[in-house]
Amino acid sequence: MLTVETIVSALKEILTDEQVSVNETVRELHSKDESYHESRLPDVVVFPSSAKQVSDILKVANEFEIAVIPFGRGSSLEGHIIPVKSSITIDFSLMDKILEIRPEDLLVRVQPGVTRTQLNKELKKYGLFFSVDPGADASLGGMAATNASGTTAVHYGIMRDQVRDLEVVLADGGIIHTGNLAAKSSSGYHLNGLFVGSEGTLGCFTELTLKVYGIPEFETAARAVFPTVKSAVDAVTSILQAGIPIARVELVDEQSIEQVNHYSETNYPLKPTLFLEFHGNEAGLAQDVEFTKEIMNDNGCLEIKFETDTAARNKLWEARHNLAYAFIHGFKGKKLMSTDVCVSIKDLADAVLFARAELEKAGLPGGIVGHVGDGNFHTLVMMDMNDATEIERAKRFNESIVHFAIERGGTCTGEHGVGIGKMQYQEKEHGAALDVMRTIKLALDPKNIMNPGKLIDLHK
Template sequence: MNWINELKKRLPEGQVTDNPTVLEHHSKDESYHTPRLPDVVVFPRCREDVVEVVRFAGEREIPVVPFGIGSSLEGHVIPERGGISIDFQEMNQVLEVRPEDFLVRVQPGVTRTQLNKELKKYGLFFPVDPGADATLGGMAATNASGTTSVRYGVTRDQVRDLEVVLADGRVIHTGGASAKSSSGYHLTGLFVGSEGTLGIFTELTLRVYGIPEGILAARATFPSVHNAVQTAVSVLSAGIPVARMELVDARSIRQLNQFSQTDYPEAPTLFFEFHGNPEGLQKDAAFTRELAEAEGSRGFLFETDSKARATLWEARHNLAYAFIHGTPGKKQMATDVCVPLSRLAESVENARRLIDDSSLDGGIVGHIGDGNFHALLMLDPSNPQEVAEADRIHANLVEHALNCGGTCTGEHGVGIGKKKYQAREHGPAYEVMKEIKQLLDPKGILNPGKIV
C-alpha cells in the first residue's frame, strides 16, 4: 500500500513496520475472538508522534487502534477493519510522582507492576489489580478493576486527568490534579472506558495510596455458594474494610489445585485480604471469621506468612490460565456480568446450572464484594456447536443480569463480544452514545467496530 510507505516517511526510522510477525502479534488479544491483521504497526515515542499518526489517518480515513500489551478479553485491540495499530510500549515512562498529593503522572505504556515498583520508593502503591500486568492506558480504556475494587474502587475512581488526542489531532486534558471539581462536564469519566473509540490517551494522572502497615489474608470454605455470598454481604454490612473478597466455586478450586499444586478443599471458597494496622487487622479478621462460621464455614484459615499469602493470590490470578492449560486446544470465553449483591447468589447458582447442563466445562469466580462474577467457559473456536453453546450460556447470563438491574460487563469492557447487548442494556441512552461517537469521530477512524 502506498500510504504505508508515506507513513514511514512521516515518522523516524524504525517506528513504523509491516513485518508479518509484528502484524500477527497485533491481530489478537487474550480472547477467543477471530484475529484480524492490521496493515501496519506504529510505535510512537511521544505525544507528537500520536498526533502525527492520527492526523495522517484522518486525512485518508484509515482506522487507528490503540494497543497496550494485548491482555484484553473482548477483542478490544483487534483491528476489525485493518489499518494502523498504535503500540505504546515505547511510551512507558513514569513522568512524575507527587507523594504529598498522592498522585502520579504516567505515559500509557507503563504497566501496573512497573508503576508499583517505582511507587514503592515513596511508600505508595496503585491499587487496581486486574490480574494481568496490563498497561495503565489499557486499564483506563476498559475501566478495568479486579480483586481490590471492593476497597479501593475501579480504574475510573483513580483517574484525575487524561491527555487525549482526538480524531482530528487536537490534544485536550479532561481533568486536573485536585481531588474534586464541579466545573463543566465530567470528560474524564466519559473517556475512561471508551476503549479508544473517542480518543487516544497519551498521558494519565492517577490517584495512588499509602502502602498499608499490615496485610493479612485468609480463606474460608462453605457448604454452598449461597452461604459464601451471604457471608460477603454480612462483612460489607458490618463495615469491615476488607481489601479483597473473592469467590471461587468448587469446580474452579479443583482446577486451581491441579495447576498451582495447592491442596485447598474442593468447596465454594472465599479468599480474603485485609489492609491496615496489625491490631485492627486481627479484629477485622476475627469478626469476619465469626460471620463466616454463622453461615456454616468450618474451614476458616489465616495466611499470615507472606509467602503463603502470595501463593494464595497467585493461584487466584492464575485460575484462567489453569483452565486453559488444563484443556489443550481450547480457548476461553470469560463472561463478566455484574449484579446487585442481593441477586448475586441466585445469579451464580444459575450460571453453575447452565454450565453443568451443557456440554462445556468451566468454572466460576467472582469479585464478590461488588457483585461481579465470571463464568470461565472452555471452547474450541473452530467447533460451531461449542461456540453456539457458549454464546447461548453467555446470552442467558447477560439476560439474567440485566433483569436483575445489572450489566453485561463489570470490568472487561464491551469490545467485540458485548457490543450486541448495548442497545438492550442502555435503551435510549445508547442513541446518545452513538451521537457522542459521531461528534468526536465523524469519520469513524478510532477503533471502529467497538462499543457502537
Template sequence: MTADWKALQAVLGVDKVSWGESIRRSHARDESYHPEHLPDVVVFAESLADICQTVEFAKQNQVPIVPFGAGSGLEGHVIPVHGGISLDVTRMNRILEIRPNDFLVCVEPGVTRQALNDALRPYALFFPVDPGANATIGGMAATNASGTTAVRYGAMKDNVRSIEVVLADGRVIQTGSLAAKSSSGYHLTELFVGSEGTLGIFSKLWLRLYGIPERTVAAAAEFSTVQKAVQAVCTLLGAGLLLTRCELVSRQYMEVINKQLGTQYAETPTLFLELSGSEASVQADTELVKAILRDEGCAQFRAVQSEEDRRQLWTARHNAAYALMRSYPGLFHMSTDVCVPISQLPEAIAIAETWMERLQIRGGIIGHVGDGNFHVGVMVDTDDSEDLRRAEEFSHHVVEFALSVGGTCTGEHGVGLGKRAYQEAEHGPALAIMQNIKRMLDPLGIFNPGKLVD
C-alpha cells in the first residue's frame, strides 16, 4: 500500500472504504478491451463531504484518485492505471430537486439514466441523452456522452446546465448558472463536461429537461448496401426533417442481433429511425420519410406503431454490442468510434468496410449516422499479439481518415486510454493549452492520471 488506508477508513467510516481484492477487482476495468489494473483501495462516497475528505487525503498522500460510476465506458476511463483510490459514487444516487416549470433537475452523480427518467415520467418530462447503457449521470457528463438521440437533442454538453465540482486543492465550485443562456465569464461547465475526471470530481449536476412528445413513431428501413443507407440519411437531413433518432445497423450486427436476441429482422444494412412530435406532424413526416427513402433505394420500409414494438426495436439496437460480445466468448470488445462531417460519412464508412475485409476483422459497423458518428465493434483476442495488432491497425486507419477530413478521433466514447495517441494530431498547438489547464487545476497530477491529455 502507498498510504495509510486505515486512517482514511477512520475518517470516512468502515463501510465506505475497502481494500478487499474482490471489491478492488470490480473497479479494475470497464467494458473495453484494455487490461485491468486494480486500485489500492475503493472508497464509496455518499456525500460531498466524503468526496472532499477523500480528495484531501489523496492530496496529502499524493496518491491518484479515479472516479467510478457504472463502469460502462469503452475506452478505459475508469481503469486506475497508477493504482490509488477508485472513488465509487454510485451511493450518491439522489434526485435532489425537480423544477418542472424551469425544465431542470438537480441530481447527484451516481443517479442512473433510467432511474432519472422513471422519476421524471409523472411530470411528463424526460432527460434525452441516451448512450444505450444504463450509465450514471456523472459518468455521462465526464465523457460528454451522447447516443441515439443526439441528432435531435445533442450531447451531454448541450444538456448540462451547471455542475458542482470538487477541485484537486479541495475547493468546491459551481460552474455556470441555471439560466437558459449566459454571456458572463468563461464557460466552465463545458470545460468540465468531457474532462473524464482529470480536472475535478462532480458532486451535483443540473440538467436540462424536455416534455414527452405527444406521438412517437419508429421505423426500420432496409438497404442493399451500407453506402446507400448512409446516403439516404444525408438526403433526409437535407430535407429538414426533425429526426429524433437515426441509427445504422450493418448486416453483421443484424445477424448477431437475430441470433442472440431471437428477433427476425432482415439481415441486411438497416436504418432504425424515430420521429416524435404532435400526432399530425409525425404522421406527415413519416410519409415524407418513406417517400424519400424509397427514392434512395430503400428495399423495405416498416413503420412501428405500437409502444411494445417500438421498445423491441430500440432494445435490439441498444443491445447490439452485447449481442456481438456474446457471439465471441473468450474475446474482448474493442469499440472504436469516430465522427466526421456528414458529407464525408459515406466515404468514411466505405473505408472502414474495406479495412475490415482486408484485415479480417471480426465485428460490424453501427452508429448514430444522423450526426456523422459511427462505431465499429471489433472482437479481439488480447492474448494473440497479431490479432491485437490487426485490430489496432484497423482502428488507426479509421481514425486517420476521420482526422484528414476535419473529424474527430472520438465522437462520444471519449479519449480514455484508447485515443490518447491521436490528441496531438487532432488538436495541434491547442493540446499544450489543454495540458496547461490540467497542470493548473491538478498540479500534483492525482486526478485520473494517464488519461485524456496526460
C-alpha cells in the first residue's frame, strides 16, 4: 500500500530535506487559492530549483501514480491548485530567476516563479515592460497556465499572445520546448497555444520566453461617466471601430463606484463609468483624445476627465484594481465570488444588464466590472459562507450568466480559467471538441497524474 512516508522517502532521494515538506502549515498554505472553493491539503509540498529536479519529481509521481499540482502564487480564482485526491504540490517559488533579457528582440526568458512586478522592475532599466496585467502580482508560470489577461488585453493581447516558447516537463518526466525565438513559424502543431491555458493538466512549465514592449512615450488616462451601461458600452464600440489605439478600457457599474468611493476615498458620481488609458506619442495622442471626447459626447457622456499626471493616473487605476478589496472591506464577514464570462462586444450591454437583473433576483450584494474592449466582465458577488442558501443562490446566479454567455456564442471564462468551478460547463461550450481535448490529455498524461479533476472531466 502506498503511504505518504514512501512518497516522501522517494522525493528525499532527489531533493534536499529542506525542499520537501509535510508540515501542516505549509500544506495549509497550498490547500487553497483566492476562490470560494473548499480547501484540501496536499500530502506533501516540494520546492524544486531546476527543470532537472522537476523532471525527477514527475518521474517519482508517474511511478507511484500520485497526482501532481503545479503552484505559483496561489492567486487563481477557480480552485486550480486545490487537490482533489492524494497529491504532491510543486511550489515554483525557488525558480524565480530572470534568465535573459534580449532588448533587440523584445524578448525575455524567465523561470516560472518570476512575478510580473519583479519582471517589470527589471525591464524598466531597458525602457521595456511586460504587458499582461491581471491585477494580482501573479507568477508568470501561473499566468501562462491559466492564459491570464486583464486590463491591457484590448491593446496588447492576452498571455497566449506573449508566449514565444515554453520549456515543459511532461507527466513522464520528459522535457520539451514548444516554440523558438522566431517571430513566426509555419512548422508543426501550435504547441504554445496548446500548453498555454492548460492549467497544469498537461505538464509543468519550467521556463518561459515572452514578448515585451517598449514603454510608451506618453500615457494619458480618463474617467468617463454615462447615464446607462448601454451608452457606456456603445461608446467603447465606437472607439474601437474608429481605430483609436486604446490601451485599457474598463466598465465599472454604479454599485461598484459606490464601493470605490468608500474604499479609495474618491468622490466619483454614482453612475456607470469607464476608466480608460491611451498609449503613444504625445502629438498623436492629442488627436486621439479629441476624437475620443467627440465619440463620448455623441454617446451621451455626462462627464469626462483626462489625467496625464503619473500620480493621478496611478490613483485612478489603483481604485480599479482594488475594487475586489473594496467589496471585501465593505461586506465584512462575507466571501467574494468573482464570476468571469466573455461575450461579443455586440452582446456585452445585454449580458451586463442580464447579470444585474439576476443579481437583484438572487438578493445578493455585488458589482459588475468589465474589460469592455474585449467583451469580458466580472460580477463581484458577496456571500456568507456559513449560509448554505446564500451559497446556493450565488452558484445559481453564476450558472445563469454562464448559460447566457454560452448561448450567445461566448465562453464560460474569459481569463480566470476552468479549474474546478467551470468544468461542468465544458460540454455545453465545446461539444464534440471536448473529446479531442480528452484525447490529447490522455495521450500526454495516460495515468492522469497532472492536476487531475481540473479543466476536463475524463470520466464522462
